[in-house]
Amino acid sequence: MAMRAAVLAIGDELVLGQVAERHAQVVSASLLDAGFTTHEHRTVPDDLEAIVAALRELARSSDLLIVTGGLGPTDDDLTRQALARALGGERLVEDDDARSALLRRFQHRGAVMPQLNLRQTLRPESARTLPNPHGTAPGLAVLLGTTRVYCLPGPPNEMEPMLRGHVLPELVASAPRGAGSEVRTMAVHTCGLAEAEVAQRLGALMDRNANPLVGTTASAALVSARVRAWGSATTDGSFESVTDEVRRRLAPFVYGDGTATLAGAVGALLLARGERLALAESCTGGLVGELLTSVAGSSRWFAGGWIVYSNELKKSQLNVSEATLAGEGAVSAACAREMAIGAAQSAETRWGVSITGIAGPDGGSAEKPVGTVWVGLVDRKAEQLAQARHFRIQGDREGVRTRAARLALQWLHMELVDAPRTRLLWEVVET
């Protein structure tokens, strides 16, 4: 049987619904890869009694318990005290390593450490601290009965590196060997297909009684097919053959698997080809640039971009013609083409991508409703100087922008791998 895990999140703001709890999903998905099946998520407020009770109950029902939040320096951060209490009333002691790390951290930025932060160096006597490279709160690791407990800080940019850098490697290194406990998973990511189209292509592979089991999850123009195998299916080749079959059926919409991102996939292709890209964004306002530059080393293949929110900037910076703006308007095939060309020419890149559209909630008309988006693409080495594609995208302002950005990147991705031109999700194909 797989090891049983539980995730406990702590915070008034979470339980009251003021802030969305997002860690439980991230943690559970990561644990699955490490051979742990999560059987419960729980969220409780910043209340000592409630935290102690949850720690005890979840430790009784689980082999592993991951706790997030409540490690800050303020009076409502109670995880340390609650853990000491759940351990049968252990004392909190100052951890020397944590103290030195914290002092170094403040010295490094030339700041004086507020006295309050010293609390963050406390740990229950039998616990050890886990270094936090991105914040002031060290993590805690301890055995509660026979259950391994890890307490991690609440901010996602601190929690996730500690989970991946410390907790998962420890778990994988100490996992009991043998067929019973192993689970293998693989996510294959697509962009540009509806979830129902993905399900149709996968057909009987999605049978709920199968092992490996294939499921789908969809999020704003991305659909991932998730393959999960356990027991003998992890070792007899079925995991590999099902994963390969999923990839085959979803090509050419697959851009990667596992932790791959669409921007990363585009970047890797450009880097391998020794080519660069420039952007011209109107309705996405910098979102595509943000996605591309979130990839480390992107300066090697991304030159830069223009956020041309006003028509004046479209003309003065990208040479979009007055005739186009007055005739077809800023949301048009001609404007998208001219924007892409202007960006690639000014930045002296081979590739140019542009987006212009109506993200809403205002600005729509009968002819060009909210969700109307034109994407332009130019390959300055190709015969056809620039192309444009027309989308009518469902969603609110954020949804339209996110989907437009992803569809634009997927178009470029498919160009870079020489995929045949195929209709993309929400694309309006003129007949």
Place this chain on the structure above:
Amino acid sequence: MAMRAAVLAIGDELVLGQVAERHAQVVSASLLDAGFTTHEHRTVPDDLEAIVAALRELARSSDLLIVTGGLGPTDDDLTRQALARALGGERLVEDDDARSALLRRFQHRGAVMPQLNLRQTLRPESARTLPNPHGTAPGLAVLLGTTRVYCLPGPPNEMEPMLRGHVLPELVASAPRGAGSEVRTMAVHTCGLAEAEVAQRLGALMDRNANPLVGTTASAALVSARVRAWGSATTDGSFESVTDEVRRRLAPFVYGDGTATLAGAVGALLLARGERLALAESCTGGLVGELLTSVAGSSRWFAGGWIVYSNELKKSQLNVSEATLAGEGAVSAACAREMAIGAAQSAETRWGVSITGIAGPDGGSAEKPVGTVWVGLVDRKAEQLAQARHFRIQGDREGVRTRAARLALQWLHMELVDAPRTRLLWEVVET
């Protein structure tokens, strides 16, 4: 004391982390307005024993329990059976109203009802069904001991209308009147202070036994102080006086409250002043533009921006001098100032903001380590043409970028409200 609520979500895909659980936040936030304080969220798999145990435990600790999911027609939908079991082994009976509604639904779309869907008309004997206008699964309402239990279907477009259309009106209509049941909350948002500094400023206001109760949450350069009052504190003026005192102690770092965003606050100020902004982004790669244009109507105060990732574009597009790039480098006060001026002049705006820095993981040096960021700001109407501020920001690539973007916006925000110049989080103040 406020009525205590709990939310239970059911589904393998949720607990395994394949899909994010989103209902608990929506439900809790709605319940708070109806006078119920949620004290626990829990998620369990499609497992009869686990659901029965969770129903019983949460009913014991709560006055109200909202359950989502597990009401579909397939074998892994077990909420009806679990509820009957938790009620002490009640029989499941067919509900006549639910059956007629389901038949009408299929007739209306000219379809034959699959036999499987008939299961969805079953309810425990003592329960009643709740109509579902958007799907085939009716809800269930029942008393489990003295706890009111509502079971709602999992799809958000079915759950939310039933919550708002049926459950909340019933709860509000039957809520005990008087001071006891009301809860009031307010979040006051700051940028540029460390969480420990916020706590020091708030001091005794954060006493865990106080009513109103004040807590803090931190996320990448933002810290929010959350005020919650119940009982007489909601009506005797203490809620207002504590909220005002929190604002006073955290000024001038407060940019808004409730659902306010930093970009929205900057936009509202620019709009009121009739002024516009242009951006020049290097290491943030479009992130500031994305934040600003996520605000509906931002074209009225945001002209556009330049993503100048390469030095060539910094020179050709923004007139950054060769001397600056060769002498001080792209990550310098002079470059930040020239970028801000170049953007504001080209876009003909009063305000220009620029960011140039080293987001990592590569590119750092002893003198300019990863996290070194210069922010430039120009007010073309001011005497001093451009200013620059130096930050050394903690975090991974995403963390550095997010924090840099927010600190830049907060600087502009503080300029627009004429706040005195005060050191911001991670700012290096040269002595």
